[in-house]
Amino acid sequence: MAFAAKLAAPGWYRAALSFPVGIGIGMGIVVLVRALYGYDPLFDGNAIVTVCLISTPLAFLVGIGCFDYWFRWASGAATIPEDHSGHGATSWRDYFKVNTDHKVIGIQYIVTTFFFFILAGLMAMLMRAELAAPGSQFVEPNTFNGLFSVHASLMIFLFIIPVFAGIANYVVPLMIGAPDMAFPRLNALSYWMLPMAGLMMLLSFFAPGGSFATGWTAYAPLSTDTPLGQQFFTLGVQFAGASSIATALNFLVTIITMRAPGMTFWRMPLLVWANFTTSLLVVIATPFIAGSQFFVLFDRSLGTNFFDNGSGGDVVMYQHVFWFYSHPAVYIMMLPGFGIISEVVSANARKPIFGYRMMAFSLMAIVLLGFTVWAHHMFVSGMFGWLRVPMMITTMLIAIPTGIKIFSWVATLWKGVIHMTTPMLFALGFITMFTLGGISGIMLAVIPLDIHVSDTYFVVAHIHYVLFGGSVFTIFAGLYHWFPKMTGRMYDESLGKLHFWLSFVFFNTTFGPMHFVGIDGMPRRVADYAEQFTAMNVFISISSFLFGLSFLIFLYNMITSWRGGPKAAANPWRAHTIEWQVSSPPPIFNFDEIPTVVGGPYEYGVPGAVHAVFKDKAKAPAATAPAPAGGGGAPPPVRTE
Amino acid sequence: MTRRDWALMLTLGGLATVAGIVLCLMIDWFPGQGADEAKQIDTLYDVLLIVSVPIFVLVMTVVIFSVWKWRAKPGDMSDGEPIHGNTLLEVIWVTIPTILVTGLAVYGWIVLDDIEDRKPDTLIVNVSGQQFAWSFRVPKQAGVPKQFATTELQLPRGRPVEFDIRSSDVIHSFWIPDFRLKSDAVPGLKTQIRVKPSELGPHDIVCAELCGLGHSTMRQTVRVVEPKAFEDWAGKQKGSGGSGEQAAVAPDTHTLADAASISKVGAVQ
Numbered sequence: 001m002a003f004a005a006k007l008a009a010p011g012w013y014r015a016a017l018s019f020p021v022g023i024g025i026g027m028g029i030v031v032l033v034r035a036l037y038g039y040d041p042l043f044d045g046n047a048i049v050t051v052c053l054i055s056t057p058l059a060f061l062v063g064i065g066c067f068d069y070w071f072r073w074a075s076g077a078a079t080i081p082e083d084h085s086g087h088g089a090t091s092w093r094d095y096f097k098v099n100t101d102h103k104v105i106g107i108q109y110i111v112t113t114f115f116f117f118i119l120a121g122l123m124a125m126l127m128r129a130e131l132a133a134p135g136s137q138f139v140e141p142n143t144f145n146g147l148f149s150v151h152a153s154l155m156i157f158l159f160i161i162p163v164f165a166g167i168a169n170y171v172v173p174l175m176i177g178a179p180d181m182a183f184p185r186l187n188a189l190s191y192w193m194l195p196m197a198g199l200m201m202l203l204s205f206f207a208p209g210g211s212f213a214t215g216w217t218a219y220a221p222l223s224t225d226t227p228l229g230q231q232f233f234t235l236g237v238q239f240a241g242a243s244s245i246a247t248a249l250n251f252l253v254t255i256i257t258m259r260a261p262g263m264t265f266w267r268m269p270l271l272v273w274a275n276f277t278t279s280l281l282v283v284i285a286t287p288f289i290a291g292s293q294f295f296v297l298f299d300r301s302l303g304t305n306f307f308d309n310g311s312g313g314d315v316v317m318y319q320h321v322f323w324f325y326s327h328p329a330v331y332i333m334m335l336p337g338f339g340i341i342s343e344v345v346s347a348n349a350r351k352p353i354f355g356y357r358m359m360a361f362s363l364m365a366i367v368l369l370g371f372t373v374w375a376h377h378m379f380v381s382g383m384f385g386w387l388r389v390p391m392m393i394t395t396m397l398i399a400i401p402t403g404i405k406i407f408s409w410v411a412t413l414w415k416g417v418i419h420m421t422t423p424m425l426f427a428l429g430f431i432t433m434f435t436l437g438g439i440s441g442i443m444l445a446v447i448p449l450d451i452h453v454s455d456t457y458f459v460v461a462h463i464h465y466v467l468f469g470g471s472v473f474t475i476f477a478g479l480y481h482w483f484p485k486m487t488g489r490m491y492d493e494s495l496g497k498l499h500f501w502l503s504f505v506f507f508n509t510t511f512g513p514m515h516f517v518g519i520d521g522m523p524r525r526v527a528d529y530a531e532q533f534t535a536m537n538v539f540i541s542i543s544s545f546l547f548g549l550s551f552l553i554f555l556y557n558m559i560t561s562w563r564g565g566p567k568a569a570a571n572p573w574r575a576h577t578i579e580w581q582v583s584s585p586p587p588i589f590n591f592d593e594i595p596t597v598v599g600g601p602y603e604y605g606v607p608g609a610v611h612a613v614f615k616d617k618a619k620a621p622a623a624t625a626p627a628p629a630g631g632g633g634a635p636p637p638v639r640t641e
Numbered sequence: 642m643t644r645r646d647w648a649l650m651l652t653l654g655g656l657a658t659v660a661g662i663v664l665c666l667m668i669d670w671f672p673g674q675g676a677d678e679a680k681q682i683d684t685l686y687d688v689l690l691i692v693s694v695p696i697f698v699l700v701m702t703v704v705i706f707s708v709w710k711w712r713a714k715p716g717d718m719s720d721g722e723p724i725h726g727n728t729l730l731e732v733i734w735v736t737i738p739t740i741l742v743t744g745l746a747v748y749g750w751i752v753l754d755d756i757e758d759r760k761p762d763t764l765i766v767n768v769s770g771q772q773f774a775w776s777f778r779v780p781k782q783a784g785v786p787k788q789f790a791t792t793e794l795q796l797p798r799g800r801p802v803e804f805d806i807r808s809s810d811v812i813h814s815f816w817i818p819d820f821r822l823k824s825d826a827v828p829g830l831k832t833q834i835r836v837k838p839s840e841l842g843p844h845d846i847v848c849a850e851l852c853g854l855g856h857s858t859m860r861q862t863v864r865v866v867e868p869k870a871f872e873d874w875a876g877k878q879k880g881s882g883g884s885g886e887q888a889a890v891a892p893d894t895h896t897l898a899d900a901a902s903i904s905k906v907g908a909v910q
Contacts, residue, residue, distance in 0.1 A: 141854050215851050221828060222811040222853060309829025315812065316827060350713075351721035355731050380814060382825050382832040385757075389750055396742035400735060407734045410700055413707035415642075416721035420712060428704055435700050439693040442742065446689065446749035448682050448756060452821040455814055455849035519686075521672045521818030523849045526857035530845070574718075605720035 010065020010098060018063025019056060026052030046228055049207070050301055053235040057196035065098040066189045088588040098192065100184035102173050103586065105191050107486060109166025110479070112191075113159045116198050118551075120154035123147045125548050132541035134529055144527035145213035146229070150201055152216035153233060156333070157240040158198040160471050164336035165190075165247045167478050168275045170486055172251065174579035174586060175269050177260025177595045177612065182253040190246040197240035204232030215525060217326070220307035220318040224299040231300065234293045241290045244332075248282035251275050260578070260612065262597035267611075269577045269601040270359055274339025277363040281328045281335070281370060289325035292318060316383050323374035331370045333467060335363060337474030338405055341427050344477050345409050347575040348424035349416030352602040354408045362401035369398040379450045388447050395445035402438055406431060421573075422496030426477035429504045433469025437462060440515065455525075458518025464511040476503070476554070483561070484568030488585040491561040495553055502550035509543035576611040577601050646710065654702035661694040675819030675840040675865065678756040682821040685752050692741060756822070757835060760801040766794065768806045770813030770826035773855030775846055778881065784871065789878035794863045796838050797871035806832045814850035817863060823849055838865040 006013045030047045061067065072079045087101040088094070095108055127147050130138050139147065173181055181187045204211035209227025212218070216233075223230050255276045259268070268276075295318070298304040305311035307318050346353045353359055372394040375387050409431055418424070440462040444450050453459065476499075483491050513536050518524075522533045529537065571580040578595055579586070595612040603609030671683055711721070764785075767778040777794045779785050784797070796802055806815050808826035816823035819840065824832040838844075848859035866874065 141857065145851070145854070145856070213854075219812055219851070222851065225811065226853075313829075315829055349711075349721055350719070352723055352725050354724065355726040358726070358731055380824050382827040382830045389746075389753070392749060393746050396746050397739075399742055400738050403734065403738045404731070406700060408731075410703045410707075411724075411727075411730070413704060413711070415724065416707065416711050417713045417717055417719050418708055418711050420708065428708070431704060432701065435697055439697060442693070442745070443686070443689050446685065446745060448749055448752045448821075449686055449689065451823055452682055452818070454823070455816075516668075516670070519670045521845065521847065523816070523847050523857075525851045528857040530860070603723065605723035 010063075010068050012064070012096070014065070015060055015063035018059040021063075022056030022059030023052050025059065026055035029055070045208075046231075047301070049228060050231050050235070050297075053200060053231060057193070057200070057239055060196060061189065061192055064192060066185075066192050069185055098188050100180070100188050101588070102169050102181045102184065102187060103486075103590075105187050106166050106168075106170025108191050109162055109169055109194070112195055112198075113163040113166060116154045116158035117163075118555075119202070120151045120159060121548055121551065123151040123154075125544060127151070128541040128544040130527060131529070131537050133538070134531055134534055136528065139527070141527040142210050142213055145215075145525070146205065146211035148525055149212050149215050149218075149233070150204065153201050153212075153236070154198065155467070156216060156329070157237060158194065158201070160333045160467060160475070161244055161329070162194055162240075163475055164275075164278070164333070164471075165244070167340070167475070167482065168251065168271070168336060169247075171482055171579055172272055172275055173254060173258070174485075174582065174590055175272055175577050176255065176258060176263055177578050177591065177597065178254060178258035179590050179594075181250050182258055183250050186246050187250055190243045190250065193239045193243035193246075197236045197238075197243065200232045200236035200239070204229040204236075207232060217322065218293070218296065219322075220296055220299070221309075221315060223296050224307055231297070234297045234300070237293050238290055241286045244282050245286050248279035248286075251279040252283065255279075260595050260597050262612075264597075266357065266360075267597050267600055268360075269339075270342035270353060270356070270363075271336075271339035273360045273363055274335045274337075274342075277367045278332055278335040280367055281332050284371070285325045285328040285332070287325075288321055289329075292321040292325070295321070316378070316381055319378050319381055320375070320383070323377045324371075327374040327377065328370045330466065331366055333471045335366065337430070337471050337478075338363065340474045340478035340481070341409060341430055343575070343577065344423045344427045344481050345412050346602040346604065347481075347573045348419045348421055348427070349413050350419075350604045351412050351414075351416040352600070352604055352606070354411035354414075355404070356600065356602065358404055359408055362404045365401040366398060369394055369401070373398060376445055376450070379447050380454050392445050392447050396442060399438060399442055406435055406438070421480075422491070422493060422500060423477040423481040425497060425500040426473050426480065429500060430470060430473040430477065433465050433473065433507070437465030437470055440465060453518055455523055456518035457514040457522045457524055460524045461511050461514035461518060464514070468511070469507055473503075476500075479558075481573070482579075483558070484572050485579055485584050485586070487562045487565070488568055488583075489561050489565035490568045490572065491565060492557050495557040499550060499553040499557065502553065503547065506543050506547035506550055510540055510547050513540050513543075576603060576609075578612045581612060581614070642710075646706075650702060650706045653706075654698055657702065658695045658698045661698055662691055665690040665694060671821070672818045673840060673844075675817070675838060675844045676821070677837040677839050679819065679821045679839075681752050681756060685749065688748065689745065692745065696738075759803075759835065760837070763801045763803045763835070764797065766796075766802055766804050768804050768815055768826065770806070770808045770810075770815060770848065770852070770859075772810050772853050773848070773859040775813075775815065775848075775859070775861050779875065779878075784868070785875045787878075787880040789875070790881040791878065792861065794861075795871055795874050796863060796865050797868040798838055798841055798865050800868060800871075801835060801837045803833055803835050806834070811852050812850050813848045813852045813859070816847045816849040817844055818847060819844040825850055841865050841867070 007017055008014065027048050030044065030051050031042050034042050034044065069079060089099065089104045095104060099105060126138065127144065130144055169181070169187065173179070207227065207229040210229055212226070212229040212233040214223045214226060214230065218230070218233060255272055295306040299306050299308065305313040307313045307315055309315055342353050342359060373391055375383060375391045376395045379388050444453065444459065444462060480491060480496055517533050517536050520533070522529050568584045570583050573580065581595065582591060593614050595614050597612045599609050599611055601611050603611065666687060670686065674680055674683065762783065765780055765782060767780065769776050774792065776790065776792050778788065778790045780788045804815065806824050806826045808828045810828065812828070813826040814823050815826055820836045820838070822834045822836055824834045826832065843862040843864050846861040846863055848856060852859065
């Protein structure tokens with residue numbers, strides 16, 4: 001009886017039961033439809049797997065309990081009154097439940113995405129092992145193609161995009177003085193779609209014919225003509241995309257409607273601006289990749305001819321639709337990082353962000369321009385030639401708002417009081433490498449050069465300078481910066497710095513040489529290469545292993561510090577933004593009293609300036625005991641000079 | 642900031658710029674220059690390097706100098722000077738990059754027009770990509786007495802060539818690194834590149850677009866010979882009368898499963 005009750009209640013028992021139910025439904029639909037049409041055989045493996053890839057994740061989401069409240073409401077049953085039992089986490093088990101607390105969801109996101117980050121990183125190292133010598137060593141060409149496809153897909157859809165959603169989930173409501181996100185149940189649903197998407201991509205390795213092996217770009221008609229593994233990508237992306245869109249809507253509504261009294265748009269911290277603009281990009285662009293993958297799915301499964309040129313389809317159309325999402329996606333993966341860097345640089349340089357309004361305007365400019373550059377990925381694709389020059393010009397123009405941001409961070413350092421904490425090191429490392437990635441981006445925009453280097457290792461180098469040296473370094477900066485807030489503990493500063501320096505050096509020795517081999521004639525996405533590139537590839541491979549090892553320091557630091565690091569003060573960085581004015585970790589409902597915003601977020605050095613006040617000063621814990629690391633816990637408005 | 646600080650920063654920045662540019666120009670970036678177009682593209686790249694180095698050095702100089710000059714002493718709880726912005730500076734760092742990228746875009750456009758220009762006396766070569774080999778069909782024209790098909794292409798030095806590129810299965814990308822030119826081979830489309838080979842000898846042909854299992858083995862060579870030698874060679878080729886565009890290619894019957902066995906064989910030379 002107790003067991004039956006457990007099976008009926010939301011949770012892992014019901015979720016476990018949902019798998020066979022989902023598979024049964026999928027199989028049932030296929031068999032029924034095939035029987036009605038009189039198709040033979042009734043059991044078609046490919047069709048069953050395809051439908052099950054839709055029905056099983058949905059069944060799981062129902063099983064784990066994402067839809068319970070809505071189902072009750074929709075069916076007219078009495079809804080369970082919100083008792084806030086879904087808020088907060090007291091043990092690790094609480095992180096494995098459907099939880100509606102934005103802080104719990106934030107940590108669920110971050111831990112889950114790092115799990116996929118580690119797997120995708122290991123795949124990268126396996127590829128580097130294969131590429132350490134020409135010829136075939138460890139993996140078959142098909143496996144190799146699968147490895148780089150899954151590597152990129154996990155890194156993009158299961159790490160960079162959602163980890164930013166995780167950090168923002170934790171920080172943004174606190175920063176704007178809100179008790180939670182606008183739609184907490186939608187927030188939980190967004191999270192739980194992610195592990196499903198990741199699992200689907202990983203499971204593709206077990207599909208007959210191997211995992212999807214057409215790159216994360218899945219260009220048709222290769223993707224419409226490959227074995228079953230491709231379906232795992234086509235459908236996995238749908239779940240990751242739906243998660244992304246739902247979260248972005250949630251951020252938009254939260255940021256527009258739930259800011260604390262007094263927080264005008266021009267008093268929002270730049271992290272909030274960054275997530276606001278990112279969410280605009282996500283909501284507008286993501287449906288396009290969903291569409292492109294649905295077209296592939298229909299071509300594969302339903303016999304449509306979107307990309308079959310023999311039947312009137314258009315091969316280049318795939319690339320237009322795909323890149324109309326996937327170029328803005330680069331900014332989806334970059335703008336939240338810009339926000340993190342603004343927070344870290346201003347707090348650690350003890351200075352207002354230089355040109356705050358231009359920083360916000362440049363984010364908006366990137367959003368607008370980001371939609372006008374997609375075809376620069378297609379200069380050699382055979383698309384109509386006239387579109388190339390306008391796309392070259394818009395691509396170059398987008399360097400200007402990006403340049404504004406770089407120059408403004410650098411100017412923020414000027415005459416500051418610079419604390420070289422671990423997050424600050426990562427921020428400065430980011431500025432260095434993102435500048436390099438931006439420069440190689442300009443080079444790629446110049447059509448005649450792009451004709452030579454497109455689809456080479458030069459592009460591999462560029463994308464890793466932008467997405468690892470760029471995005472991932474901002475992720476590290478953000479995690480170290482908000483680690484005390486999220487866990488209530490301090491991380492180990494020496495290990496953090498060691499992690500930075502090893503990452504910085506080995507990042508550059510791994511990806512720097514890729515520029516050379518690319519220009520020199522080595523194409524990307526190859527399991528084998530010409531003898532002349534051997535020496536450089538050996539060097540890259542060795543660097544990449546050391547680079548991978550440096551990540552273990554981060555992992556060790558995070559785990560041991562979370563378990564037993566020194567207790568963190570409310571405001572170890574003496575920052576002004578609101579999340580630092582509550583305890584570390586914050587109270588379950590964030591604020592006993594909603595703060596009132598009275599000034600800008602970065603008024604460092606301005607005598608008497610405050611960003612937000614709590615009416616009852618005694619309750620604001622900012623002015624409590626000194627912090628154990630990273631400087632004292634002096635109340636932010638006081639200028640102690 | 643004393644006058645000495647400025648002098649130090651500007652000197653070091655200037656030296657680093659010069660050193661960076663010299664270093665970047667000394668590096669032998671490209672494979673051999675096999676065509677006239679390659680020379681223009683290599684020069685374009687040099688210009689891009691010369692423009693890029695000062696920008697990177699500027700950012701790095703200010704970052705490193707600031708950290709060196711204004712790093713907090715242990716226990717320093719003070720704040721920096723509350724500088725909120727500087728309109729003139731912001732106008733400058735919008736204007737200068739705008740001018741730079743506009744210049745580069747115009748220059749890039751000019752080079753693009755140049756290398757894609759139609760030239761007289763062009764030799765037409767039909768290229769067909771198929772998992773996982775390139776094949777060529779040279780139609781009857783000046784210097785080619787009759788149409789023929791081959792997988793081991795030769796080209797005359799100094800005569801402009803137009804490659805008309807097609808694919809019979811998935812997307813490939815026809816790339817000759819020594820010529821600096823590539824174009825995707827797209828099912829249902831004819832794409833073109835134009836080039837004037839200038840360097841005798843073999844040049845690699847590489848497939849640059851992921852096309853399946855054997856993608857990394859889809860490599861061949863094209864040999865550039867003296868015009869006389871080309872005409873001799875072309876004259877000796879067995880004619881292929883086929884009128885279809887894909888005359889040189891086997892009928893498109895194989896599936897990807899068959900392709901797997903092809904990939905084991907390696908490049909078709």
